[in-house]
Each structure stands twice: as C-alpha cells, then as structure tokens.
Amino acid sequence: MRALGSDALGRLVSATTLDHCAPLETAIVETAGLSNVWSATRLTFVATMQRECAMHGSAAIAGIGESTYYKRGESPHTEFQLACIAIQRAIADAGLELGDIDGFVSYTDQRNTPLRLARALGLKALRWTGIPWAGGGNSLAAAVQNADAAATAGYARHIVVFRALAQGQFGRYGQAGAGRGGAAYMEGPFAWNGPYGILTPAHQCALQTARFMHDHGISQEALCEVALACYANAQRNPRALRRGQPLTREAYHASRWVVKPFHLYDCCPENDGAAAAVVTTIERARDLRHRPATILAAASGIGPQFGTFDVATLGSAHYRQVGEHLWEQAGCRPEDVDVAQFYENFTGPVLMALCEMGFTSPDALEEFVAGGRLVGPDAAFPFNTSGGNIGEAYIHGFEMINESVRQIRGDSTCQVANVARALVVAGPGYCPGSAVLFGAPE
Amino acid sequence: MKRALGDHWALPSLDAHTRDFFTAGVLTLQQCQRCRHIQHPPEDVCEACQSFELGGFASAGDGRIESVAVVTQAVHPLLADRVPYAIVLVSVADAPGILLAGNVVGREPDGVRIGDRVRVVFEDATDLRSGTPLKIPQWQIVE
Numbered sequence: 030m031r032a033l034g035s036d037a038l039g040r041l042v043s044a045t046t047l048d049h050c051a052p053l054e055t056a057i058v059e060t061a062g063l064s065n066v067w068s069a070t071r072l073t074f075v076a077t078m079q080r081e082c083a084m085h086g087s088a089a090i091a092g093i094g095e096s097t098y099y100k101r102g103e104s105p106h107t108e109f110q111l112a113c114i115a116i117q118r119a120i121a122d123a124g125l126e127l128g129d130i131d132g133f134v135s136y137t138d139q140r141n142t143p144l145r146l147a148r149a150l151g152l153k154a155l156r157w158t159g160i161p162w163a164g165g166g167n168s169l170a171a172a173v174q175n176a177d178a179a180a181t182a183g184y185a186r187h188i189v190v191f192r193a194l195a196q197g198q199f200g201r202y203g204q205a206g207a208g209r210g211g212a213a214y215m216e217g218p219f220a221w222n223g224p225y226g227i228l229t230p231a232h233q234c235a236l237q238t239a240r241f242m243h244d245h246g247i248s249q250e251a252l253c254e255v256a257l258a259c260y261a262n263a264q265r266n267p268r269a270l271r272r273g274q275p276l277t278r279e280a281y282h283a284s285r286w287v288v289k290p291f292h293l294y295d296c297c298p299e300n301d302g303a304a305a306a307v308v309t310t311i312e313r314a315r316d317l318r319h320r321p322a323t324i325l326a327a328a329s330g331i332g333p334q335f336g337t338f339d340v341a342t343l344g345s346a347h348y349r350q351v352g353e354h355l356w357e358q359a360g361c362r363p364e365d366v367d368v369a370q371f372y373e374n375f376t377g378p379v380l381m382a383l384c385e386m387g388f389t390s391p392d393a394l395e396e397f398v399a400g401g402r403l404v405g406p407d408a409a410f411p412f413n414t415s416g417g418n419i420g421e422a423y424i425h426g427f428e429m430i431n432e433s434v435r436q437i438r439g440d441s442t443c444q445v446a447n448v449a450r451a452l453v454v455a456g457p458g459y460c461p462g463s464a465v466l467f468g469a470p471e
Numbered sequence: 472m473k474r475a476l477g478d479h480w481a482l483p484s485l486d487a488h489t490r491d492f493f494t495a496g497v498l499t500l501q502q503c504q505r506c507r508h509i510q511h512p513p514e515d516v517c518e519a520c521q522s523f524e525l526g527g528f529a530s531a532g533d534g535r536i537e538s539v540a541v542v543t544q545a546v547h548p549l550l551a552d553r554v555p556y557a558i559v560l561v562s563v564a565d566a567p568g569i570l571l572a573g574n575v576v577g578r579e580p581d582g583v584r585i586g587d588r589v590r591v592v593f594e595d596a597t598d599l600r601s602g603t604p605l606k607i608p609q610w611q612i613v614e
Contacts (some may be wrong), residue, residue, distance in 0.1 A: 156532075207549040213481055214600070220483035220514050222572045223605060225477050227558045228546050235540035236560055243585045244540075286543040288558075289581075340562050343537055388564045 034225075056396040085358060086468060088180040089314040090173075090186075092123025092307040093431040097400035098270055098422035100237030104301035112141040112193035113149060115303035121305045125187060130307070132157030132174065132178045132188030136168035137425060141193050155402025157185035161329065165230070166372050166418075167456030169426040170463035174327035175236035176308035186309060201299050230374055231296055231417035232337075234458045238346035244289060245391035247291065247380065251398050252253040253281045255376035256294040256419060258403035263416025265442045268428075270300065271367040271420045295376040297418035304427035306434065310353070311470065322437040322467040326359035328352075329463035338440055346381035346457030348464075355464050357386065358397035361450065364464070368411040368436045368445045369452040370429035373418050378458035386454055386464065406443045429453045433467045474594045475574040475609055477551050482596055488513040491527050491561060493516045496606040500566055502528035511569040528601045530592030533608060534561040537570060540582045561610055574609045588613040 046049035065285060098116040104111060120127060132155050133143040143158040157179040161171035169192070170291060176188040185269070205228040215223035227233065241247060260276035263269035276294060284293040314321035328351050356362060371379045380398070383389055388410065389397040401410040415421045422428055433451040435441040451467045474480060485491045491499040501513035504526045508519035516527075517525060538560045545551045557580035560570045575583045576592060589610040596605040 203546060205550075214484040214598075215481050216484045217486075218512070220486075220489045223481050223570050224476075224483050225574050225609075226480070226542060226550060226553070227556060227572050232540065232542060232558055236538045239540050240538040240560075240585065286541070288543060332489040338560055338572065340537060340568055340570055343560065343570065377524065434493055 030159045059354055061388070085177075085326050086323040086470075087195050087311055088177045088308055089311045089323045089470070090306045090430070090434050090467070091309050091314040091317045091319065091321055092119045092121070092125065093305070093432060093434045094118025094120070094122050095268070095304040095424070095428065096302050098268060098302040098424065098428075099197075100270060101201065101299040101301055104195055104197060108193050108195035108198050108301070108303070109141050109145070111195060111301065111303035112191060112305075115193065115305040116146065116150065116189050116191055119189060119191075119307050123187075123309075125307065127151055128153045129187045132159075132176065132179060132185035132187055133153060133171045134159040134179075134188055134190045134308075135192055136161050136167050136172040137192070140199070141191075141194075141358050142267065148183075153307040157188055161461075163461065166374060166426040167457060167462045168329070169372065169430070169455035170327055170453055170465035171326065171329035171455070171461070173306070173308065173430060173464065173465045174329055174455075177324045177327055178454065180308050180310055186313070188308045189305055190308055190430070191303060191305035192425045194298040194423070195301040197301050201240065203231065203296070203299055205229065230459075231288050233293060234375045234378050235291050236338075237343060237381070237458055238375070240288055241377065241391075244344045247391065247394060248356075250283070251380055251395050252292075252295050252376040254288065254398040254401075254403060255373060256281055257378050258399070259373065259413050259417045260294075260418035261401075261404045262412075262414050262443050265419025266415050266421055267442065269324045269416040269421040270298065271416060272403035286397060290377065291375055294419070297374050297423040300423040302422050302424045304424045304431050306427075306430055315470065320438050322434040322451070322468050323470050325466045325468040326355055327463065327465040328354035328358060329353065329461055330461060331460040344381070346378045346462070347386055347460040348382045348385035348457050349455065351454075351462045351464050352386040355466060359466050361466075366450050366452045367448040368414060368433070369454065369455045370413055370415075370417060370432055372426040372429060372456045373413065373454065374423075374458070376419075377386070378456075382454050382457035386458075406441075406445050411443075411445045414441055414445065426453075427456075428453055431466075437467055437469050472592055472594050472609070474596060474607070475576055476550060476556065478596070479532075480549055480553075482598060482605060483607070485598055485601065493605050493607055494603060495529075496593055498530040498532040498563070498608055499534050500528045500563070500569070501525055501547060502507070504562055509566040509569065511566075512573065528566065530563055532608075533564040534571070534589045534591065535564070536560075536563050536575075536583060536585055536587040536589060536610075538585060539575075539583045540544070553563075555580045559583065559589075560612060561589055571608065575610050575612060578612050583612070
C-alpha cells in the first residue's frame, strides 16, 4: 500500500474544506437576491477568496516538446511519427529517458494508442492510460487533469499527455466527408444536423456565436480583436505558422466569409503536428531539469444542461460551470491570472468564454478586448501569447499547454513579466469543457 | 417540396430514434408516455422521469428562429452551388425547451432574423435503401 504524501493529504483537506464552504457560497448569492448571473458569478469568487482554501499543486509539468508544425498536408511524417517526435522531445526536455515513462493520456478520437506508442518507444511498463470522454479540443485541459490525478494518486510516475493531429493524412475538420458527415446517409447524431448542411464545428459555433452577439449587442469588431491578437503574438514566435503574415483590421474585414458571423480569419487553420508534456509529482519535478509548472487546479464538466443545442444555453460556450469549479479549487480569482491561453477554433466562443470564466461580462466585453488590449506581453489581458490555434498552429490546443509552461519558466517569445499563474481554457463552445491553471512553484 | 440543399444532398439514416421525425409528415417529437416530457433528440430513456415508455408527440409545427448563421463556403462538393444557405435553430411553441436544426425556405439567407416566426414544412425524398418516403422537416417564415 502506498503512503499518501503531504501534498495528497493537503488536497484531501482542501476538498473537505470546500464541502463545508459550499452552503456559505450559496447563502451569499441567494441573500443578494440577484437574478443577474454575471453578478452572481462575481460574488462566488468573493466567497471563494474568503475560504483560505489550500491550493492544489501536487503534480506538475516537467517537460514539454513539439514537432515542427506544418500546414495541412505538408508534414513529411505520419501522424504517429509526429507523436513520437513530440513525446521524445518532451521526455528529453524533462531530463528523463523513454524508460522512465509509464503512462499516456490524450483526448479526442486518438489514433495513436498507448500500446502502439509503448511498443514503438520501448517503454518498460505502462501503468496508466486515459482519455476523457467526448468532444474535441474541449477535452484538452481534462487530459492534463487526468494525468494530474494519476500522478498525484501514484498510479504512474511519469505520464505523457499529448496530441498528434495530421489532417493531411486523415480527414479535414473543416470539410464534410472522410467519416465526418457528407456521406449519402447521415447516421446517429449526424442525422439531426447533416441533412440541413450543418456539418462542421464552424457551423455549430457560428450558431452559438450569432445568438450571443444578438443577445448582448456584440459587434464584429470584438471577434476581429481576438484574431488580431493571435496574429500579432504569432509574429514573435518562430514556431508559428502565421509568422511573417501580420493581419490588419482591414484585411480581416475584407476576408471572405466562411459562415457568417465568421470571416476566414475567425477560423483556425487545419494543421499537422504534435505536442506533448510530461506530468509527474511536484517532488520529482523539482529534481528535474526545468522549473516545474505546477498544476494548481483543473476543472472539467458541464451542467445542468448537457446538450449543445439547447434553448437555455444556446448563446453560450458552456463554460460557466468550468469557471466556477476552477476558481473554487484554485482559491484565487480571474484577476490573479497573469497570462491566459483561450482555445480558439473560432473567435466567437473565446468571447463567450471570457465572460463565463469570469474575466469580464457581456456588457463590458467590447471594451475588454478593444484597441489591442489583448496584444503582446504587456497587454491589459495577456492572451494567446504564442499565437494560439489561429496564429501558432492548430494542434488541437496542445500548443497552449506548452506555451503556458514556457510562461511559467520565463522563456516564452512573448514573455509576460513575473508569471505566477497561467491559465488554459480548452475548447469553449463544446462540452464537457475543461480548463487548467498552472503556477510557478513556491 | 424539393430539398433545400438539392435532391442529391445527404439524407438522414432511419433508425428507431429518427424514423418518426423524418417520415411522419407532421412534426413528430419524442414524448414520455408516463410524465409527458418532450425531448429532442430522442433518447432511450425519459430525461425527466427515467421511464422507458416513450412515444410520439404531434406538434402543431409553429416555431421561432433562435439562431441563424449563413454558410457561405461549401464544405462538400455537392453544396458548391447551394451556398449561401441559412442554417437555423428553431424553438417549438408547443414543446418548450427543445431546439431543432433546419434551413429556411422561401427567403434570402441574409434576410432571416432571430425572433422570426416560422412554420414547419416538409421536403420530399426517398430512402433508396428501403424505399421509404421521407418527409424532412424544414421551416418557412410566417410573414
């Protein structure tokens, strides 16, 4: 039987405290008699601050790696080879050897299975494998959460979390066909949308974004600001596929529509590449090569509505519960985040998630993003500092995990000063959503 | 009525959940026979009372546009001459809470607005695998 380390005990105590705090939080919100959910969300944060809850932080990312990123179809390697490259680099970055790895976690219809990887990379043992249920990039942070739980519990010692994606080798996300609809008969869940030409994530997110814009009077400029920030930050990043291609406001508005309200530049590209990170306990991570990026808190889930197309949550990114749960666990507030990466398959869901995660409200959103407030290391809100899915590469968001680790280490190409907390919000618009907060070790 | 996206565009595959919706010729939703809860898409279990006794509910077919987006870039060769087309989500007056996906017939895509009142109409098609006639629900703006 394995003894619980002090960090694990701390986590149990923290969880117990939270349970006792819950009625207090509810009481505060209900006493205020607020019907405005945005105000209620902010009050929740106040309640959280009063708890003095211990942070998590029993596991950390000790190494990161990625393949070269390619435009779709330009990779000289197969998807599996890309995965092997990223994983080997992450292990080397940590100062570990292949034989030290004993777990794999990924997300989304992952073709590069743990058994195949363990054979190819010559692992000595495989003690943990995991993949979160459902979805696409929305499970990105849930995968880190899964590895955090396994490392903290001691089920495995060094767990690789990774994503490899070669849309050149396999089907394109932005096209119907190749098993993603477009066949003569739409099966199962595709039957409800496919016959109507609702076929891609862009179509779904456009419907959610259109309703959000309608309900809150959000302009096209707000979407534009997200795209401009991703492109601007990518200009600093040698890994970024959009480096050397700066975007102007005029070019954004002049670009073709893909699905209104999304212009071409509201949509992430289709890319080929892989990225990986090594998760282990904070104690082991401290003995390795780099400054660890501690996993302070992670949250995944949705509720009480669970459908993507649902009247009550149509104009949302489904991230309110993710935010509430994350801040509750982390014992801090959105204002305490130094740098944030928001998964942008499309710009619209980012705007919704900024509100639902508690950074702003729909009424204040235009001003929150306007005038370059998201651009560069000195931004009012440092955001997608590597360029993100839109500017760096669409590796299903995993490039955002690695960028957050770089921010904690202090070696990003768009380095924010003195980063103590770095946030990744995965795949808004889809559910169940997830988010992870990294911290600098104490 | 001819199909909004062309006679060759993909059809719904018929199964226990989709059959009534796409063949009845009236807007047929799934309803719990025990608690009368209406849900969409259909499930094997009532999501309100967990009963397995599920049947059909014939809606009058009056709805409201809850969201609209206009697809301008075709994502399949069969849709190349169909763009731009409007995709909508419609709430149903006599089945609160649910949303149905669809297209709007009889109006330019850029003229469709959230809040527009609509009424169900049906596209004709045939499931060539079984010979079953299909009646695919679509939406027409009520002026």
